[in-house]
Structure formats: structure tokens, C-alpha cells
Amino acid sequence: MTLHVEVVVADRRLWAGDAGMVIAKTLDGDIGLLTDHPPVLGILAEGSVVRILDPEGGADDAAGGGEVTAAVSGGFLSVADNRVSVLAVDAQLGTEVDTSAARSELESVLSGPGTPSAAEEPGEAKYARAQLRAAGEQA
Numbered sequence: 001m002t003l004h005v006e007v008v009v010a011d012r013r014l015w016a017g018d019a020g021m022v023i024a025k026t027l028d029g030d031i032g033l034l035t036d037h038p039p040v041l042g043i044l045a046e047g048s049v050v051r052i053l054d055p056e057g058g059a060d061d062a063a064g065g066g067e068v069t070a071a072v073s074g075g076f077l078s079v080a081d082n083r084v085s086v087l088a089v090d091a092q093l094g095t096e097v098d099t100s101a102a103r104s105e106l107e108s109v110l111s112g113p114g115t116p117s118a119a120e121e122p123g124e125a126k127y128a129r130a131q132l133r134a135a136g137e138q139a
Helices: 099-110 123-134
Strands: 003-009 012-019 021-026 029-033 040-044 048-053 067-072 075-080 083-088 091-093
Touching (some): 012 048, 012 067, 048 123
Antiparallel strands (some): 021 029, 040 075
């Protein structure tokens, strides 16, 4: 048995398919989801990465094996009846990230007046860091 996973933004479905496990960061901490997980509704941490492990033929992914990552700027995660819905304010698959643009955005945001601490970092910087992590680069 598998989980049916959908990653959705306001204007489109970013990814959908079946998977063995989903890992996400919520405001309450990291959560790992396997089949038959009890129902959960969580708020996704701003600028985090959702990992979809052992995907099977997702809409925008090669069939079988591996991992799909998605950078999310924030949103919600819902789990019920082996269905996981990631409803994101903004999201991008790791395979679609333009790393030079994300790095440029991060530098632009952080080059403003004063250097914010990690806790005070603007949402744009957190999302740019998440994009880089989703693409497999250091942020």
C-alpha cells in the first residue's frame, strides 16, 4: 500500500503520484508520514522542503524510485485515508529550480540594510534557501 500525494499551489497541481513516505517540516516540527498514518492537519514551516520518497510515476517526475523534493514558502499539510495534500502558498520542484536565480535572489534579499539573524530572516530569503536545498545545493 502507498500514499497518494499531491503538491498544489494556487494556480496548479505541481506534482501528484504515489509514494512510500513523505517528510515535511511543520510549525510543530518535522513529520514523517507512512501508510495508515492518523489524520493530521499541519502548518508548513516557511521556507522548508517537502521530501517525497519512493515516488511512483508522479505527474511531473520519472516513474519509480528515488525522491522528489519541493521547496515551499509556507502553506498546509493534510493527511487522511492514505492521502497527503501539500497546499503551498508558493512551491517549486527541486528539479525545476534555477539555482543561479535562487542564489541571486538570496543575495539580493540579504544585501539590504542590516544583516538579519536566521530567526529574523525575511520570507523571501527562507524560500530562496529552500529552493537551493530542494535542488541539492548548500544554502
